[in-house]
Amino acid sequence: MKNKEPKNILMLNLTRMGDLIQSTPLLKGLRKKYPDAKITLLVGSDFYEFSKRLPAVDDWIVLNLKQFKEKSMQGGVSWVELYSYFENILDQVRDKDFDLVFNLSHSKLSAFIISYLKIKEVRGFKCSSEGDRMTDHPWLQYFFTEPFNRPFNTFNLVDLFFKAGDIDLNGETLEIKKYPEDSLRAGKILQENSVRKNELLIGFQAGSSLEGRRWPASHFAKLGDRLVRDLNARILLFGVKSESGIGENILEQMESPENVLNLIGKTDISELVGLVDRCHYLVTNDTGTMHIAAALGTPIVGLFFAHAHPPETGPYSEEQLLFQADIPCAPCSYGVECNQVVCIEKLSPDLVAEMMGQHHLKGEWSLPPGLEPSKEIKILLTERGPDSCLRMNRLNPVELTQTELFSWMYRGLWLNTLGKKSLMKNSEHSQELIRFVQSSYGIDVDSNLWNEVDFTLNELIKLEGKGKAGVQIALEILKNVEGSSADLDLLVTLADKITRLDDEINLMGLTQPEIKPITDMFNKRKENIDGNNLKVMARTTLDCYKNLILECQYMMWLAGEFQRGLKDQAACEVSGFRSINIEVPGR
Numbered sequence: 001m002k003n004k005e006p007k008n009i010l011m012l013n014l015t016r017m018g019d020l021i022q023s024t025p026l027l028k029g030l031r032k033k034y035p036d037a038k039i040t041l042l043v044g045s046d047f048y049e050f051s052k053r054l055p056a057v058d059d060w061i062v063l064n065l066k067q068f069k070e071k072s073m074q075g076g077v078s079w080v081e082l083y084s085y086f087e088n089i090l091d092q093v094r095d096k097d098f099d100l101v102f103n104l105s106h107s108k109l110s111a112f113i114i115s116y117l118k119i120k121e122v123r124g125f126k127c128s129s130e131g132d133r134m135t136d137h138p139w140l141q142y143f144f145t146e147p148f149n150r151p152f153n154t155f156n157l158v159d160l161f162f163k164a165g166d167i168d169l170n171g172e173t174l175e176i177k178k179y180p181e182d183s184l185r186a187g188k189i190l191q192e193n194s195v196r197k198n199e200l201l202i203g204f205q206a207g208s209s210l211e212g213r214r215w216p217a218s219h220f221a222k223l224g225d226r227l228v229r230d231l232n233a234r235i236l237l238f239g240v241k242s243e244s245g246i247g248e249n250i251l252e253q254m255e256s257p258e259n260v261l262n263l264i265g266k267t268d269i270s271e272l273v274g275l276v277d278r279c280h281y282l283v284t285n286d287t288g289t290m291h292i293a294a295a296l297g298t299p300i301v302g303l304f305f306a307h308a309h310p311p312e313t314g315p316y317s318e319e320q321l322l323f324q325a326d327i328p329c330a331p332c333s334y335g336v337e338c339n340q341v342v343c344i345e346k347l348s349p350d351l352v353a354e355m356m357g358q359h360h361l362k363g364e365w366s367l368p369p370g371l372e373p374s375k376e377i378k379i380l381l382t383e384r385g386p387d388s389c390l391r392m393n394r395l396n397p398v399e400l401t402q403t404e405l406f407s408w409m410y411r412g413l414w415l416n417t418l419g420k421k422s423l424m425k426n427s428e429h430s431q432e433l434i435r436f437v438q439s440s441y442g443i444d445v446d447s448n449l450w451n452e453v454d455f456t457l458n459e460l461i462k463l464e465g466k467g468k469a470g471v472q473i474a475l476e477i478l479k480n481v482e483g484s485s486a487d488l489d490l491l492v493t494l495a496d497k498i499t500r501l502d503d504e505i506n507l508m509g510l511t512q513p514e515i516k517p518i519t520d521m522f523n524k525r526k527e528n529i530d531g532n533n534l535k536v537m538a539r540t541t542l543d544c545y546k547n548l549i550l551e552c553q554y555m556m557w558l559a560g561e562f563q564r565g566l567k568d569q570a571a572c573e574v575s576g577f578r579s580i581n582i583e584v585p586g587r
Contacts, residue, residue: 004099005036006099006121007034007037008037008038008040008097008098008100009037009038009098009099009102010040010042010096010119011023011039011057011101012042012102012110012113012114012124013041013043014044014105015104015105016209017288018288018290018313020047020050020051021054021288021291021292021295022157022291023054023104023161024054024175024295025158025162025173025174026102026161026162026164026165027039027056028055028056028172029162029165030056030165033165038058038059040057040058040060040061040098041054041057041059041061042061042093042113043060043061043062043063044064044065046066048062050269052177053176053177054177055175061089061093063089068085090113090116094117094118098117098119099119100120100121101119101122102164102165103122103123103126104124106143106144110124110125111133112127123136123140123164124136124140124164125140129530129531132530134527135527135528138419139160139164139419140160140164141521141525141528142155142160142414142418142521143164144524145517145520146312147333147334149513149516149517149520150312150333152403152407152516153311154311154392154407154410154411155311155312155389155411156314156389158174158316158390159389169387169388169389170388171384173295173316173317174291174295175295176295178296182270182271182274182277183274183278185271185274186271186277187274187278189275190261199233199234200231200232200280201233201278201279201280202227202233202235202281202283202356203236203237203238203275203281203282203293204220204223204235204250204282205282205283205285205287205289205290206243206285207239207242207246207285208285212306212332212337212344213285213305213306213307214246214305214344215305216344217250218253219344220250220283221249221251222253222350223283223349223353224254224256224259224260225254225255225256228256228259231356234261235261236260236261236275237263238267238276239264239265240265241264241265243265244264247264273292276289276292276293277296280360282300283301283303284301285303286303286313286314290315291316294315294316297317299319299320299321299359300317300320300321300322301322301323301355301356302314302322303347304322305324305325305343306330306331306332306338306344307332307336311391317382318382318390319364319381319382321355321359321381322380322382323378325342325376325377326346326375326376327343329343351371351377354371355367355368366395367379367396378396379395379396380395381393381394381395385432385436386432387415387432391411394440397440397441398441398442399442399443400441400442400443400447400449400566402452402456403514405449406514408433409433409555409562410517410555412426413551413554415429416429416554417547417550417554430561431561433562434565434566437562443567453559456514457559459508459512459515460515460518460552460555461552462508463505463515463519464552466501466505466508467505467545467548467552468549470501470541470545471545471546471549473497474498474538474545476490477491477534477538478535478538478539481538482535486534502523505523518548518555521547522547522548525543525544525547526541529544
C-alpha cells in the first residue's frame, strides 16, 4: 500500500546560520514534491529573524534557550522552570499533529525533542523507547557516521540533506530571500564611506566560530595589500563584534589601510546581505557569511583549516575556489583541540593573490603560468558531477593515494546502494568516476598503491566472511523464534555469538580505516534494532548482515573497475601515448 503524502512537515534545525542556508535546497525540493503540504521550521531564537529569509517555509516555532543562559548569569535557573518551558512549548508543537519531521540537528537535545513529539515518520536522529540513539533514513545514517571517516567522504552536507528527502537531484541551489532594503542600506554605507559604484569590492571574512580555523591576520593583511596594488581593489572587512580585534590587527599590518573599510561588528543581517551581494569576491574562512555568498552567487575564495573540510561544508555552488592544507593531520578530527595549528601557515597570500588576479583577468580559476604551489596545499574547484552532487576538482594534481582512491570508490558505493531497493552494478557511473580521478591525480603504474589496495581487498573478503557468518546465526535465531516454542537457552547462546561477531566486525573497522565506513554503517543500522518482537528483531539483524555483505562485494567490484581503468591509463602515459590518440583503421 502506497504511503499517504505528508500534509504537515516539521523541519527541526537548531544549529547555526550556515546550516540553515544549507537546508534551503531540501526545503525547495520538499515544496516541489509536496506542493500542498505545510512546512514549519523549528529554529533557535538566535537565528529566527534570519530564518525568515529561507524559501518554502510557511510557519515558524521558536525555541528560546537564550533566556535561560541570561538568567543563569543573573542568579540561576531552576530545573522546574526549564522543564515547564520545554513541556509547554513541545506540547504546543505536538498539538499541531505533524506527520513527517526532519531532524537536521545532531544534538541529544534534538533527539529527545523528536521522541517527545511522537511524530509518525522521522528522518534523522531520535531516541528509542529505552532512550538509546537511533537514526532513520540511510542517508542520515551515513551523515552520522561521516564525522568518524572524514577522509573518505566526498559528499557535501547539502546533498546528504537533499537525499534524506528522497528528492531527485535536479540542480537545486542555495537560496535566501533578498529585499530591496538590503541593497539600499548597503548602498548608503558605501556612499557614506566614499566608495564609488565602479570600484572593485573584495570582502574579507577573517573571523570564524573557532579561532583555530582562522587564516592569520598577517596573511589577510598581505593579501589585502596585493589586491589593492594589483587590482586597485577596495577591501571590506566583515564579522561580528567579538571579532573586532581581528580587523584592527589586519589594519595595523597593512601598508595601505586607507583602502580598507572595517565593518566588523557594524552591520546587521540586511546590510551584510546587501554588501556581500555587491562584492566581486569574498575571501573567507568556513563561515555563515560564506554560505550567504554562495546563495547570492558571489565568487568565493574559501579557506579551510583545522576541523573545516571542503567536501562537507564547502560552499554549495559551482566554480568556487577553495584551499585546504594537504598534510596528514588535516582535517582535524572533531573533538580535537590542536595546540599547534600548522595548517594555517601552508597557504601563501601570494598564491591567493595570483589566482584572484588571474580570475579577474580571464574569468576562470586556473593556476597562473610558471607558479609552482606548495605540495602541502590542496587547490580545489567546486563542480557538479554527472551524479548531480557537488564535488571537488583538484587544480594541482598529486599522486593518487589509497585514501583518495577509496574516497571516490565510496562515492560510487553509497550512491548505488543507500536507499536502493535492489542493487545493480553501475558501470557507467564507475567509469565516469574513473575518468574524474584520472584528471585530478597522477597515476603511477609502479606505485605501491596497488599493493595497499590488494591488502585492503583481502580485508574486505574477511569482512564479507563475517557478514556471511552473521547471516547464518540470524537465520538460526529466526528459525528458533518462528517455531512453535522458542528454545531460550539456544537463543542466549546465539545472542552471545552475535555479540562476539559484532565486536570482531567493529575491531576490523578500527584497525583498517579503509573499511571503517562500511563497519560504521553496519553499527549504525544495528542501533536501530528496537522493541521486543523477536521475529522483527531477527529479520532486521539478518538485513544488517546482508547489507554488510553486499557493500563488501560492491566495493570489491569497484576496486577491480578502478584498478583496470587506472592501470591502463598509467601504462599509456608511461609508454608516451594516450589511447584517445590511437588511430583506428578505416577512420
